[in-house]
Amino acid sequence: MFTSMRFSFICFIRSLRYCAQLIRGMRVLKHLQQPVICVFGGAEAQQESQHYQQAFAFAQRLASKGVSVVTGGGPGVMQAANCGAAKGKPQGATYTNSLGIAVHGIDEHIEPACASMVYVDMFFQRKWLLVQQAAAVVVFPGGLGTADELFYLLNLYKHHRLPRVPILLVDRAFWGPLVQWIKESAFSAGYVQADYLDFFDVVDSIDEAYEVLAKQMPI
Amino acid sequence: MNVITFCYESIRLWMRMTRVSVQLLYGFWRISSVPRPIVSFFGGARPENVDPYFRKALALSSRLVASGVSVLTGGGSGIMEAASCGIREEEDKVDPKHLGRSIGIGVKDLGEGSNPCVQEYFELDYFFARKWLLTRYSDAIFVFPGGFGTLDELAETLTLIQTGKIPVVPIILIGSEYWEPFMHWLVKEALHHGMVNKTEVDLFKVTDDLDEAYGWACAACHDAMQAKKSKGR
Numbered sequence: 001m002f003t004s005m006r007f008s009f010i011c012f013i014r015s016l017r018y019c020a021q022l023i024r025g026m027r028v029l030k031h032l033q034q035p036v037i038c039v040f041g042g043a044e045a046q047q048e049s050q051h052y053q054q055a056f057a058f059a060q061r062l063a064s065k066g067v068s069v070v071t072g073g074g075p076g077v078m079q080a081a082n083c084g085a086a087k088g089k090p091q092g093a094t095y096t097n098s099l100g101i102a103v104h105g106i107d108e109h110i111e112p113a114c115a116s117m118v119y120v121d122m123f124f125q126r127k128w129l130l131v132q133q134a135a136a137v138v139v140f141p142g143g144l145g146t147a148d149e150l151f152y153l154l155n156l157y158k159h160h161r162l163p164r165v166p167i168l169l170v171d172r173a174f175w176g177p178l179v180q181w182i183k184e185s186a187f188s189a190g191y192v193q194a195d196y197l198d199f200f201d202v203v204d205s206i207d208e209a210y211e212v213l214a215k216q217m218p219i
Numbered sequence: 220m221n222v223i224t225f226c227y228e229s230i231r232l233w234m235r236m237t238r239v240s241v242q243l244l245y246g247f248w249r250i251s252s253v254p255r256p257i258v259s260f261f262g263g264a265r266p267e268n269v270d271p272y273f274r275k276a277l278a279l280s281s282r283l284v285a286s287g288v289s290v291l292t293g294g295g296s297g298i299m300e301a302a303s304c305g306i307r308e309e310e311d312k313v314d315p316k317h318l319g320r321s322i323g324i325g326v327k328d329l330g331e332g333s334n335p336c337v338q339e340y341f342e343l344d345y346f347f348a349r350k351w352l353l354t355r356y357s358d359a360i361f362v363f364p365g366g367f368g369t370l371d372e373l374a375e376t377l378t379l380i381q382t383g384k385i386p387v388v389p390i391i392l393i394g395s396e397y398w399e400p401f402m403h404w405l406v407k408e409a410l411h412h413g414m415v416n417k418t419e420v421d422l423f424k425v426t427d428d429l430d431e432a433y434g435w436a437c438a439a440c441h442d443a444m445q446a447k448k449s450k451g452r
Contacts, residue, residue, distance in 0.1 A: 008244055015240035019233045026228070042414040051412075106382050123378065124347040143414035144381055148374035155346065155371040159329060174408050181400040189397070191263040191366035 021120045025101060025129040028118050032068040033095040035217060036133045039069055040149045041077025041140030051140050052080045054170065058138070058206040059084030063097050065219045066090070070130060072149075073100025073117055077140045082115035101129050127152055135217055137167045138209060139200075141174040150200075157199050166216050167200040168209050175202050242343050246324065246352045249341055253289045253320040256440035259353050260290060261372045262298025262363030272363050272394055273301045279361065279393075279429050280305025284319040285312075288440055291357060292337070293349065294323020298363040300334035307336055324349050350375050359436040360390045362423075364397040381419050389439045390423035391432050398425045 029036070039059065045052045059069045059081040069085035071078035078100065085098035098115040103126050120126050127149055131137070139150055150169075156162040169175040179202055186192040203209045213219060250257070260280065266273045280290050280302040290306070292299040303321040310318070323337035326349055333340040343349050354360075354376045362373050373392075379385045392398045402425055409415045426432050 007247075011240050011244055012237075015236045016233075019236040022236070023229050023232060026232075027225075042412075044413050046413075103382075123375075123382075123384065124351070128347075141408070141412060141414060143409055144374055144377045144419060146414075148371070148378045151367055151371040151374050154367040158367050159326075159346075161346070174412065177400065177404040177408060181404060185364075185397050185400060186366055189364060190265050191364060191369075196367065 018121060018125060021118075022125055022129065025118045025120065025125070026132065028096075028099060028116065029070070029129065029133045031096065032070070032099060032133070033066060033093075033097045034068070034133075035135035035219070036068045036070055037062055037213075038130050038134035038137045039071045039078065039081040039140065040130075040137065040142060040146050041071075041081070042142030042146055043072075043074040043076040043078065044143065045076040045080070045140075047080075051077055051171065054206050055080035055140050056084035056087075058170075058209065059098075060088030061206070061210060062219065063088030064090060066093075066097075067219055068095075068097040068099065070099045070101065070134065071115070072126060072130065072145075073102030073115065074106070077142065079114065086114045101126050123148075131156075131162060134165055136165050136213055138213075139167065139169045139175075141171050154196070154199055158196055164199070166213065168212060169200055169202045170204075170206065170209055172202050172204045239343075239345060239348055243348055243351065246341065246343065246348070249339055250291070250322060250352065250356050253322055253339065254287060255289070256358040257289045257291050257322075257356050258283055258436055258440065259357035259360045260292045260298060260302035260363065261353075261360065261365065261369050262302070263365030263369055264295045264297040264299065265366075266297045266301070266364075272298060275393060275429060276301035276361075276363055277305050277308075279432065280321075281308045282429075282433055283436065284321070285309045286437070287317050287319050288436075289319035290321045291353060292321070292323050293353070293368075294325040294333050294337050294340050295329075296334055298365065299323065300336060302361075303334055303338075304336035306338070324352055346371075354379060354385055357388060359388055359439040361432065361436070362390060362392045362398075364394050377419065377422060380422055387422070389435050391435055392423055392425045393427070393429075393432060395425050395427050 055077045063085040069081050071081045082098045082100055089097050096116055100115040100117045102119055104119050104121055157164050201212055276298050284306045290302050292302045306321050320338050322339040323333055325342040326346055327342050327344055350372055380387055
């Protein structure tokens with residue numbers, strides 16, 4: 001009896017804590033320069049790698065047009081995007097355009113100069129915050145965490161739980177086999193319907209990604 | 220004006236969070252009332268009664284239930300229904316005291332509703348709450364072919380295990396024909412580019428053989444029971 005009461009009490013206190021973190025995150029997100037583009041990608045990408053360079057250049061280009069970049073606040077592609085956005089910010093601009101939303105104890109090693117940071121406790125909070133203000137989502141190659149975020153978004157779109165925004169998968173060589181699998185196995189077996197395949201676009205280079213984005217939003 | 224909007228938004232968010240945590244507490248209570256160990260089934264909502272994966276899920280879950288393992292699903296149709304219905308075939312043969320039970324956790328406003336076989340069913344407001352409950356309490360996880368929802372659950376479980384948020388449980392993908400290209404992508408692209416490492420790929424196994432799958436799951440359940448007993452002492 002007392003154990004369960006204690007348990008409930010702890011859950012209650014925790015819900016307050018999570019809620020406070022979400023509110024803080026939302027406030028920071030609202031104060032960012034709009035529109036916001038969300039970048040997902042692997043934490044393992046090294047600084048010399050092609051994906052790191054691509055993410056850096058892409059974020060820099062977006063930032064120079066007055067777009068903010070939000071990432072998961074970790075190393076790899078996320079850091080590249082944040083640093084690119086910080087570098088590409090127009091001279092004399094006073095707004096914030098680079099934000100990292102990190103999970104405590106997971107993605108903490110990032111250059112602090114590149115982005116303002118928000119910390120949360122749980123993965124679901126991060127996923128929720130990342131997609132709240134996003135006007136577009138750009139997914140660079142990544143591992144399980146990236147796949148998790150991508151499928152989370154696709155699942156919410158499928159059930160109309162979230163307004164749709166364009167999703168771009170960068171690097172056709174990397175995402176190609178996965179998309180092909182979705183088309184050949186999942187679609188032909190009826191697990192995925194035809195209109196779900198329009199939720200995302202696969203692009204090969206950041207120029208192509210920029211063009212696709214420019215068609216769908218004013219940048 | 221700004222302050223008022225901020226307070227209004229904060230209060231609304233807090234009320235939603237409270238609602239979710241009350242639902243989660245209710246879920247804990249419902250799940251803790253069924254016999255452990257618990258095995259989760261993820262899979263698509265589409266397969267019909269004649270689908271080979273449906274038959275497999277049915278056979279597997281009835282074997283598990285007969286050996287006293289409870290089955291946790293999303294409570295919908297398709298594979299989830301097959302997994303819940305496994306209990307129907309065993310009800311007459313085995314003393315109900317030794318049987319596992321079938322639990323379903325639904326999500327509101329999907330228009331899915333519960334399937335006829337599920338014994339304990341409740342609905343939550345959000346997908347993440349359902350995933351949280353599904354992953355937190357399972358001693359083994361079977362993943363049957365499915366669409367984005369299944370992939371979402373699979374990827375989330377793997378991420379949580381990889382980052383140490385939940386303990387390591389065996390994840391068994393059934394249907395090598397379906398999952399092989401996915402594994403191929405994971406090994407060829409993600410592993411090759413260093414996006415995932417070998418231990419993460421080893422977290423899950425692909426098989427078509429139900430005996431093998433049953434063996435892995437049961438070993439995990441057995442370990443879980445032993446650990447719980449020794450902790451209790």
